[in-house]
Amino acid sequence: MLFGTFTAFFMPDAVEKSRGRGVIAHYREYLSVTDATPIVSLGEGATPLVEAPRLSNRVGCRVFLKCEGLNPTGSFKDRGMTVAVSKAIERGATALICASTGNTSASAAAYAARAGIRCAVVLPAGQIASGKLIQAIAHGAHIVAIDGNFDEALGVVRELGHDGHFTIVNSINPDRVAGQKTAAFEIVDQLGDAPDVQILPLGNAGNLTAYWAGYREYEKIGKSHRLPQMIGIQAAGAAPIFFQRVIKNPETVASAIRIGNPASWEFAQRAIDESRGAVQIASDEEILAAQRWLARNEGVFVEPASAAPIAGLIKLAAEGAAEFFSENSVIVCTVTGHGLKDPEIVARDFRRSAPVSADAKAVRAAIMN
Ligand code: F0G
Numbered sequence: 001m002l003f004g005t006f007t008a009f010f011m012p013d014a015v016e017k018s019r020g021r022g023v024i025a026h027y028r029e030y031l032s033v034t035d036a037t038p039i040v041s042l043g044e045g046a047t048p049l050v051e052a053p054r055l056s057n058r059v060g061c062r063v064f065l066k067c068e069g070l071n072p073t074g075s076f077k078d079r080g081m082t083v084a085v086s087k088a089i090e091r092g093a094t095a096l097i098c099a100s101t102g103n104t105s106a107s108a109a110a111y112a113a114r115a116g117i118r119c120a121v122v123l124p125a126g127q128i129a130s131g132k133l134i135q136a137i138a139h140g141a142h143i144v145a146i147d148g149n150f151d152e153a154l155g156v157v158r159e160l161g162h163d164g165h166f167t168i169v170n171s172i173n174p175d176r177v178a179g180q181k182t183a184a185f186e187i188v189d190q191l192g193d194a195p196d197v198q199i200l201p202l203g204n205a206g207n208l209t210a211y212w213a214g215y216r217e218y219e220k221i222g223k224s225h226r227l228p229q230m231i232g233i234q235a236a237g238a239a240p241i242f243f244q245r246v247i248k249n250p251e252t253v254a255s256a257i258r259i260g261n262p263a264s265w266e267f268a269q270r271a272i273d274e275s276r277g278a279v280q281i282a283s284d285e286e287i288l289a290a291q292r293w294l295a296r297n298e299g300v301f302v303e304p305a306s307a308a309p310i311a312g313l314i315k316l317a318a319e320g321a322a323e324f325f326s327e328n329s330v331i332v333c334t335v336t337g338h339g340l341k342d343p344e345i346v347a348r349d350f351r352r353s354a355p356v357s358a359d360a361k362a363v364r365a366a367i368m369n
Helices: 002-010 013-018 023-030 053-059 077-090 103-115 130-138 150-161 174-180 182-191 206-220 265-274 284-297 304-318 343-347 360-368
Strands: 049-051 062-067 095-099 118-124 142-146 197-201 229-235 278-282 330-335
Touching: 023 077, 023 182, 049 182, 053 062, 053 284, 053 304, 062 182, 077 103, 077 174, 095 103, 095 150, 103 118, 103 130, 118 130, 118 150, 130 142, 130 343, 142 150, 174 182, 174 206, 182 206, 182 330, 197 206, 197 304, 206 229, 206 265, 229 265, 229 304, 278 284, 278 304, 284 304, 284 343, 304 330
Parallel strands: 062 330, 095 118, 118 142, 197 229, 197 330, 229 278
Antiparallel strands: 049 062
16 A cells, blocks of 8 residues: 555656546646636546557558557547546536447436436437446446437437436547547557558548547647548448448448437538548448457457458458558558447357366367367
8 A cells, every 4th residue: 555655656658658647637738628627537548559560561561550459338439438527517417318339328427327316318218238238237327228229319319418417428429529539639649640541441431530639739739740541431331421321220240330310410420531541341241250360369358340441451452442541551440449349249159169178188189079
């Protein structure tokens, strides 16, 4: 105990910072917080940027993974939630509300618990990965499952936000986007400059919007010397931006991005156009193959939506997308959520066999089998 206090007291600033004290503490000057803002934080951010040698070899350029599953609730949502909830408390909020495909609800529930306020989450019934639902239950959120999809849930939440009783913490809340731009700052701080290409999964399109804001802001003040091309990957059955039309009944195994009418569609489209980027699609088979490949070849286990950028990158490379990368290109794929969020997807393929007897011979025989 004494030792802990002692080291904390003498910990050099650089070490302290690298351990991450939350994105508001780290990037305060870039966020609209003041001394009057009560900071609600779980120590989010400062996630690893891991080089992916086998993936680099496979696609023929230098690839890094920004591992956002290592945030406190297991997804990138925490970066935005710390800012949104802190600002909400400053404004006197007593209850949060969000629609969600799962991760936003898990994050909102955790930060509401931390702040000591209520949280209501509106979810498409039967469409939330079990890990995410368990988090919302554990943190004590009021969970309302609707007979409808995410887009309809967000419609309901927008209406409920009008009377001023609830603060909406979906990415239509600008404080969320402001918090999420810190991921782009971190990538520049970790690489020493912006990457050539930034690839993200594209759902409600808030995160790609946030990254572009972050990259632009850092470049403007000279922290980086270039801007990346922004590439968004949608699931083939839930690809409104790729097909340029609202998808009424989006369908994909990547439940986090099962969205047919993204709230930040225009902003994301602008970011893609301004950066000379692209939108690509990946089929469910390609997404699951990328998830499995990444887990087995790089040791990084991500949920299906987060494997979409990997699947998209592999596809672009196979098509020889020369306008996006050459051998020397530095590519960052953001893997947005932890694989444990959606265990059923992986467990599905696991063949259970009967237990063997508890001796080394039998176990060796079972391994060799
Ligand atoms: N990856 C994961 C793991 C997500 O949970 C989401 C969105 C996205 C990517 C897409 O990000 O919406 O900013 O384009 N999840 C939201 C939710 C919709 O409710 O948890 P986006």
